[in-house]
Structure formats: structure tokens, C-alpha cells
Amino acid sequence: MEVAWSSRYDTGIRVIDEQHQELFGLLEQLRKVMREGDSGPALERLLAELVSCSEKHFATEEAYMARFSYPDLAQHVSEHAAMLTNLHELLRKFRENHQVMALMVPTFMEGWLKHHISDGDFGFVTFLKARNLT
Numbered sequence: 001m002e003v004a005w006s007s008r009y010d011t012g013i014r015v016i017d018e019q020h021q022e023l024f025g026l027l028e029q030l031r032k033v034m035r036e037g038d039s040g041p042a043l044e045r046l047l048a049e050l051v052s053c054s055e056k057h058f059a060t061e062e063a064y065m066a067r068f069s070y071p072d073l074a075q076h077v078s079e080h081a082a083m084l085t086n087l088h089e090l091l092r093k094f095r096e097n098h099q100v101m102a103l104m105v106p107t108f109m110e111g112w113l114k115h116h117i118s119d120g121d122f123g124f125v126t127f128l129k130a131r132n133l134t
């Protein structure tokens, strides 16, 4: 199954949409590398990139939300922080040779991302639109 970007996840905020697409793209690359049976450096590089891109994306969103005094910022930050904890843990386990852990990353993160964008990120978009800020 493809980890496909869909216009359904379009927030209308360009920098956020580009970062979401980058994350979906990384998940697709991870699936491809796993399908090809590569469990070595390519996989580790992609997992590490997924962690750093997630950190960058979450920081971008949080700064954006803070700039507009988004009232649900604290809740949103805690969702991001929980996901980052999970990702760091997965990367750590992968590096400790629990490579099987890596196999769940694309499905786990794809599910989280789709739900989080639809539910969490769109809450912010709705907030901006209600105040004519987009």
C-alpha cells in the first residue's frame, strides 16, 4: 500500500503542507527500503531523517500556532511531544538491533499523521479561518 499524500490533508498553509508531504514521502521511502529487504544503513538513515523532519515540522507548527495565540497550543504540543518520544524510542531500539521494531514505523506513523492532521492540525486551520487569518 502506498503512503500517499492526498489533497484531503491540504491545510492551505504552504510551509506546513510541504512538510507534511515530506513526511509522507519519507514513509513511502521507508516502505520501499523495507520491501527490498534492506535493514542496514539505508533504513537507519531514513529513520533518523524521519525523526529530524518530524522535529522540524512540529517546531514550525508550534511557532506558527504561538504567533497566532492558538488556544489549543498546549494540547497540540503534547501530541507532538508524545509522537517524538515514540519515534526516538523506535530509533533507539532499532540501533540496539531490534530491527523488527522498524517494520512498524510506516504504518504506525502514517496512521498517526493522518489522524493528527485531520484532527489536530485542522483545528488550527479552522481557528485561523474563523478569524480571517488565512
Ligand SMILES: [Fe+2]
Pocket: 016, 020, 057, 061, 117, 121
Ligand atoms: Fe502537522
Ligand SMILES: [Fe+2]
Pocket: 061, 076, 080, 116, 120, 121
Ligand atoms: Fe501538528
